[in-house]
Amino acid sequence: MPPNSSINVPKNGVIKRNINDNTIVDDNDDPKQIVSRDYLRVRSEKDDWNCFEHIIWMNVFWFTLLHSLSIYGAYLLFVDAKFYTILFALFTYNVSLFGITAGVHRLWSHRAYKARFPLRLLLAFCNSMAYQNSIFEWARDHRVHHKYSETNADPVNIERGFFFAHIGWLLCRKHPDVKKFGLRLDLSDLKSDPVVYYQHKYYVPSVILMCFLLPTIIPWYYWGENFWTAFFVCAILRYVLALQSTWLVNSAAHMFGNRPYDINIAPAENKAVSFLTLGEGYHNYHHVFPWDYSTSEWGWNINLTTFILDQFSRIGWAYDRRFATKEMIRSRKSRTGNTQHYEAQELGY
Numbered sequence: 001m002p003p004n005s006s007i008n009v010p011k012n013g014v015i016k017r018n019i020n021d022n023t024i025v026d027d028n029d030d031p032k033q034i035v036s037r038d039y040l041r042v043r044s045e046k047d048d049w050n051c052f053e054h055i056i057w058m059n060v061f062w063f064t065l066l067h068s069l070s071i072y073g074a075y076l077l078f079v080d081a082k083f084y085t086i087l088f089a090l091f092t093y094n095v096s097l098f099g100i101t102a103g104v105h106r107l108w109s110h111r112a113y114k115a116r117f118p119l120r121l122l123l124a125f126c127n128s129m130a131y132q133n134s135i136f137e138w139a140r141d142h143r144v145h146h147k148y149s150e151t152n153a154d155p156v157n158i159e160r161g162f163f164f165a166h167i168g169w170l171l172c173r174k175h176p177d178v179k180k181f182g183l184r185l186d187l188s189d190l191k192s193d194p195v196v197y198y199q200h201k202y203y204v205p206s207v208i209l210m211c212f213l214l215p216t217i218i219p220w221y222y223w224g225e226n227f228w229t230a231f232f233v234c235a236i237l238r239y240v241l242a243l244q245s246t247w248l249v250n251s252a253a254h255m256f257g258n259r260p261y262d263i264n265i266a267p268a269e270n271k272a273v274s275f276l277t278l279g280e281g282y283h284n285y286h287h288v289f290p291w292d293y294s295t296s297e298w299g300w301n302i303n304l305t306t307f308i309l310d311q312f313s314r315i316g317w318a319y320d321r322r323f324a325t326k327e328m329i330r331s332r333k334s335r336t337g338n339t340q341h342y343e344a345q346e347l348g349y
Contacts, residue, residue: 049152051164054173063167066240073237076229085219089234092129092215094278094304096242099126100138101278101305108190109139109146112293112322113309117195119317124199128206129215130242136190136200144182145250146290150266153177158254158266166251211239245276253283261288261329262336271302279303288332293321297329 274281
């Protein structure tokens with residue numbers, strides 16, 4: 001596949017397999033269904049769709065209530081919570097994020113590595129603790145995001161602003177292009193996965209158990225924490241903080257930071273987001289090499305998810321980890337990246 005071949009885009013936007021860096025393509029694409037981002041961006045520029053005309057008021061109420069309750073949880077964190085409760089809240093925060101980062105993101109969305117059944121089951125429970133939609137729904141939406149990034153077909157389109165990419169996309173109905181072009185995706189691997197199937201089927205009870213009941217009952221039962229303190233700190237506050245951290249990947253990591261791998265796309269390298277999300281802030285790299293299990297070329301550096309996955313690899317639970325070679329990275333940098341920033345990173349600056 002020649003890396004710099006040209007694209008001739010017909011009026012209907014469907015092109016033949018003549019690929020360059022601006023083409024939306026993955027290993028499972030039907031050649032007849034490949035679409036140019038240039039074509040979708042033209043559609044986006046001409047579009048007058050207004051998200052404020054499609055607000056889901058029940059979601060507005062839910063997230064307003066949730067964040068209001070989390071303020072009381074923050075108050076209890078400082079004035080009433082026991083030390084072990086604070087540690088447990090931090091632990092469940094990381095467990096729930098691991099269900100997103102290592103599970104639904106790197107494993108199920110991008111197939112960046114393979115996992116044995118025990119790890120897949122563990123990740124499914126961790127994902128339910130995160131309560132950010134089922135594995136199937138989250139992976140489906142994320143594949144659409146990568147395939148049609150920065151267009152109306154992108155469910156978290158950063159072109160609509162920070163707020164929309166952060167939380168606004170959850171407060172309104174999806175743009176018609178998200179559904180239209182999302183139907184072109186191959187989701188057969190998700191549909192045939194029994195862990196994904198049963199987690200989706202029993203998602204509500206699994207969320208009640210993992211996101212709310214266990215984080216509340218464990219501190220109350222084992223070290224005598226006040227029931228409501230445990231609920232507001234370990235369930236509500238922890239859940240909201242995990243949501244906010246995850247959303248920062250869609251907003252902050254698409255606006256703020258360097259772009260050493262591709263200066264032509266919005267995703268950026270944001271170490272603050274990486275710290276908060278166990279390694280998901282190396283976003284310019286991730287959008288260039290989405291199939292790399294580490295989402296970064298820097299190994300364990302501010303990337304707890306990669307560290308843990310490497311430990312699971314030692315016991316055979318994670319295997320066939322995919323990663324970009326130095327040669328591949330350098331080649332892409334020379335064509336599309338900020339080479340000066342890349343050289344500075346290599347020197348440790």
